[in-house]
Amino acid sequence: MGDNAITDTDINEIYEIKEVLGKGAFSQVKKCVHRESGAEFAVKVIDLRRVPPNEKAKIKREARICLMVNHPNIVKLHEVYEAPHTYFMVFELVSGGELFEDIVRRTFYSERDASHLMLQILSAMQHLHRLEIVHRDLKPENLLLESQRDGADIKLTDFGLAVMLEKQQNEWFGFAGTPGYLSPEVVKRVPYGKPVDMWAIGIILYILLAGYPPFWDDDTKVLYEQIKLGEYEYPSPDWDDVSSEARDLIDRLLVQDPAKRLTVDQALAHPWIAQSDRVAPHVHRQGTIEEMKRFNARRKFKGAIFTAIATNKLLFGSKSILEAAKKAASGPADGSASSSAGDAAAAAALANLTIGTPTSAAETPSEKHLESVETLIQPPRFQDATEEEVYQLTVRLLEAIHSGDYGLYAQLSDVKLTAFEPEAQGILVQGLEFHRFYLEAAKATRRRQGSVTSPGQHTFHPYSTIENPQVRILASGSAAVILYNRLTMSLSADTGKPTTHRYQETRIWEKHGTTWKQVHFHRSS
Known part of the structure; x- marks a missing residue:
């Protein structure tokens, strides 16, 4: 179906638009009711005046692709209405929330259940691939449930990154997707096609059985x-x-x-799918559920951070992202009590902040990728290589602080380091012993609780973003000062409660021979 399915009729004549279910950078998702039938839908309302010019064509591409699709395991786009400054996409309303959130609430979950879920995902993918559509962003957040009833159908959503293949040929469509689900060919930046979706399905299947992904690291x-x-x-x-x-x-x-990767047809014919009642054990997997609870908490927290950062950078320029982070973590801005968790999950997927990504590597501002802070925040630009070097050294220093790596911290610091920081209660601290105590205590705490860097370990490390770094080179290049705002967010492994801290920091670096050393810093309370 083409653009003839997009009409300029006033949507208010056909639907009564109701409360807000969710918000994105350029859009809101609202509940709407068909005036004649009384049926409920979700309408994605896109304010075209706030959309960058290069994104408008991608919105229409998403609409065209969604209008082509008709499958019981894919969220249905029914109609599109176009006003002078607004785009209305009327979707099927799904209310069951995310699949992975539903799994962890189950009292019984087996390998056979996972096989039945995978059958639905593969069926949806078979429909897309037969239409020469590559989704490019398969991940748990985009697997919803039709309703909250037991055995509700899976609904695949979010076609913001989907592309159409021309003559069934692989192409370089750009570095797009979500880091943990990217295929090797995307990471290697070579032409790709349908197999990228099959790789992501392999990742999802691994998580369905273990509760955690096969590839993982905080560093992309x-x-x-x-x-x-x-x-x-x-x-x-x-x-x-x-x-x-x-x-x-x-x-x-x-x-x-x-x-050599399985196609979707081959995967559907695999014994674990086609003969699941015979080969897949029907034994409860409590360990998988426990691992998935921790996995869900981590990805939700990261999602809130990056959503806040993206919203702030797109809408507020260089202002603090603290308020945006609070909004992202608190759900719909109108506080509507009538919006269910399932509605909110669907709205979050439909109102996905990342409307699209660059279609060529040349347009990509960073080598990093969607979920990484480095992509959502434009990397700072410096006047020369020395300023860039000082900035990168500061980033390494913060990484040492987060990981409790006193060895790296000491390597980057002068033995006579001086500091003013809140923990010292206003006293000037000299030397490294004060910092050793805090770093080693933090590392010991993480060791007792476990680390997220390998399966089965569950402490959530903090994330930091540096806002508005300013570097000044002093003393003919032998010293430098860097000033910045630092926003740090972490998640308690015990309670799951997120905490946010914001500081103003100044660090002075001196060049000792060919090596830079931190000689002083000041951090606000």
Whole structure:
């Protein structure tokens, strides 16, 4: 179906538009009621005046693709209305919330249940691939449930990054998707096609059975190297009772060479899918549920951070992102009590902030990617290489602080480091012992609780973003000062409660021979 399905009729003549369910950078999702039938829908209202010019064509591309699709496991776009400054996309209203959130509430969940869920996901993907549509952003957030009843159908949503293949040929469509679900060919920046979706399905299947992903690291550079190598494990005891057929399907999906990766038709014919009642055990997987609870908490928290950052940068320029973060974490801005958690999940997916990504590598402002702070915040630009070096050293220093790496902190600092910081209660601190105490205590606490860097460990490290860094080179290049706002967000492993802190920091660096050392810093309370 083409643009003839997009009408300029006044939507208010056909629908009564109701309360807000969710908000994005350029859009709101509202509940609406068909005046004649009384049926309820979700309408995505896009303010075209706030959309960058290069994004407007992508919105219409998304609409055209969605209008082509008609499958019971894909959220249906019914109609599109176009006003002078507004675009209205009327979607099927789904109210069951996210699939992964539903799984952790279940009293019974087995490998066979996972197989039945995967059958629906593959069925939706088969429909798309037969239409030559590549979704490009398969992930848990985009797998919703039709309703809150038991056994409700899965609904795949969010076609903001979807593309159409021309003559079934692979192309370079740009570096797009979500880091943990990116295929090796995207990370390597080579032409790609339908197999990128099959890789993401392999990642999702792994999580459905273990509760955590096969590739993981807080540093996206490290994560991408893991994906390029394609090396993953089935750690004991988590995988001890998973069938060999399930692991075989994962292995055939997570294949480095896209030409050798299973197609969707081949995956549907695999015994673990086609003969699940025979080969998939019907035994409760409580360990998977516990792991998935922690996985859900982590991705939700990261999503709130990056949504806040993206919203702030798109809408508020260089203002503080603190208020945007609060809004992202608190849900619909109108505080509507009538919006269910399921409605909110659907609205969040439909109102996805990332309307699109660059279609060529040349348009990409950073080598980093969607969920990384570095992409959502434009990297700072400096006058020369020395300013850039001082900034990068400061980033490394903050990484050492977050990880409790006293060795790295000491390597970057002068032994006579001086500091004013709140923990010292206004007293000037000299030397490294004061900092050693805090860093090693933090590291010991994480060691007792576990680390998120490997499966089965669950402390959530903090995330920081540096706002408005300013670097000044002093003393003919032998010293430098960097000033910035630092926003740090962390999630308690015990309570799951997020905390946010904002500081103003100044750090002075001196060049000792060819090496820069931090010699003084000041942090506000």
